[in-house]
Amino acid sequence: MYVPTVSAGRSSASAMFDPRSKLVLTVLAIVAVITLHSAIELGAAYAVIVLSILGIGTGRTYLRWLRILSVMVLVWFAIVWLTADTVTAITAALRLLGLTSVFFLFFAVTRPEELADALVQSGMPYSAGFVVRAALQFVPVVSHNTGAVYDAQRARGIPLDRGIRALRHYPALFAPLLVQSFRLADHLAEAMESRGFGRSGRTLRHSYRLRLRDWAVMLAAVGGLALLIVK
């Protein structure tokens, strides 16, 4: 699934906070969404997330992304509705929406290399930080490959469109994707080595510092979550 990331030019929302504080806020938001139980609370939390997304000016991208996600949410709703009841199904669907939208918001304001560099600066080994960065960078590439495989198979008459019948043919989608992903990983590793990945003494171009506002927002978020849990 395509997850948008901020463009190379850093937006004000992206630059306002340190990537590490954004990561902490995201983790706390996920805990909050998991902790909430009632549909009303989850609806309110979802509304806050959507307002934040609109606030950073990525509403249109979010709508496109939501269109893709809606199928998964509806399927999830149907499964829970069939196995439990309507209220539980609404709660489950809202929780899924909330969790995925938190990730959308995080990646909309955080570039993968910012996050990786900040973590490396905090002591994470460079190779581990790079795995984070490369994995996130390749989400759109894999998404593109998925589209190409999907079209290639449908062009041969394999019904991958919709419905239960399509599930039977999913190996036709996953097998080429799996093979391509291994190849992609190989090519990426070659390219990285060829450009000095393994060298020591690397320069980190950006230096990151947790400022007062980072600490303030993290403390506020921890406090808010604590209240939510003990109430």
Added chain:
Amino acid sequence: MAILSVQELSFRYAEANLGSSRLPALNQVTFDLDAGEYLLICGGSGSGKSTLCRALNGLIPQFHAGEMQGTVVVDGKDTRRHPVSALFASVGLVLQQPSAQFFCGSVYDEIAYGAESLGMTRAMIEQRVGETAEAVGVGGLLDRSPHELSGGEQHLVLVAAVLVAEPRVIVLDEPYAHLDPVGVARVSAALHEVNRRGTTVVVSEHRLEQAAQDADRILVLDEGWVAALGDRDEVLRLDLERWGVVRPPLVHAALAWGVTPIPASVEELFERAEQRNGGQPPAPLEELSGVGARHWESEPVEDCKPGEADETRKAPQQLQQPQLGPQPQQAGEPDREIARFEEVWSRIGPTEVLHGLSLRVHRGECLAIVGANGSGKTTAARHLLALLRPQSGAVYLGGRETAPSKPSELASEVGLAFQNPDNQFFRFTVAEEVAVGPRVLGKLDESWLDELMSLFRLSSLSARSPFTLSGGEKKRTGFAAALAARPKLVVLDEPTAGQDAGFRQTLAGMLSDLIRRGQTVVLITHDLPFAERHADRWAVMARGKIIAEGTPDEIMSREDVMEEAQLAPTQRFQLARLTAGKAVQPTAGADHRRAGHRSADDRYGKVRPAGRPFRE
């Protein structure tokens, strides 16, 4: 002292390497390169070009398991004794498939990565990135995501990304394989500039039209052995076809007319040939006299229907002005139409790709949709199968609109072979892979599948896993799969991209057989030499619409159309036009081709780089 020294280099991939043969990929390869030289490595598919490129920066043997003998020393460093990450300051490598080599979010970060690896200061990195980007011509792309760029731009970014470390040698593996003429020209100009500044350039390529002009020396590989090595002109005189390499028409004509050194352009060649001929035009060459004429390599097939196919394959006798825009249907011809695009507007995501595309495809013809990368050719083809649906306008297949149908309902009428066959393989054998479509569509015909396997020379490969095939074999499997359900129309998307001369020749024979059977074929390509020889008609695409239709001759004679489509007339067309009307005569230069046949041993030894008069 040589900047790059390869001595008795042999390499055999480890058995575990998927799809690789146990035969050595390289055999006793030996050559030296001085600083500032430009070497072209050519040879057919599987000749060892990519393996040699990887050996030059230490990826072989450090990254790929196998047995290596001999030495590679670059800038005084033995590639076995220094890690790849240490060698990159001396030798930069750009591999095929640029999109698989990006791991940063912006072009700036991509170029800066190498400078960061070297531990440069931030100020130095900024300066170096700016200088390198400007030198390579990507200064305006620094804020873009590398994945959004065209193929040519992606290659240029990768060139900048390795040059930022100021290596003494830069190696590129098939940089032109998937580029249109504009992309080829941009990358070629950038490499020339890099070379002019003193960097040694090594390019592996089997498309020689551009690469042969740029090089000082040429090394020909054949099954891992050095078949020829020497000055560019000297090697180009040899019979290269036996090693799977085809001489470009310009080189062929220059040698035939005795013009050396080989010039950069057809105009220059003709001018110098005239001077050499006492002011008289040079004699036309028989091989170039029939521009657009076919040179079918295979024999006619028994069950061909001559009347049906021949009618639509008559070569035009006279040059005519092409009609701009779609050609009107002529009275009494409605039955000939097999597909029609009517004012199709279409977008992919936020990008409008088709801008009022109108086109008719006639039964039994071989139509080439030609145009630069990104002109909308593949997008148009996807509408035939309703993989995409128009925002406005309509696409008709056999008189029926495609948009209301599902792709699976149209797949038995249109066979579409995409550029990358790896996107479709998921079965364990080639035979199963080819049968997937008809099996799903309920149109399985074993005798037709046997015929297809034979036609596409896959019979001996039928039990092999499609994942272990060579690039050309995969393409052939993809073509056979596209035809397996007996579609009325087959569309081949960039069928020759990244393929060598041998594959092109094989494909030409297969196309010939298909058309003789009355099969309608649409080629989507920017490979004009191939389209010129094998298509009845061209439809030229630019900015999402057809801007001209006509025979290859008609289209290429229109400079405005070619310029708008960002295409360049083929060398064969240019030569034939310049020599048009002359009788075919034996030329003084023709004999030297026989004289050029020397033993491989004669061609070894240190040969000084030839000058490059065409650039001065």
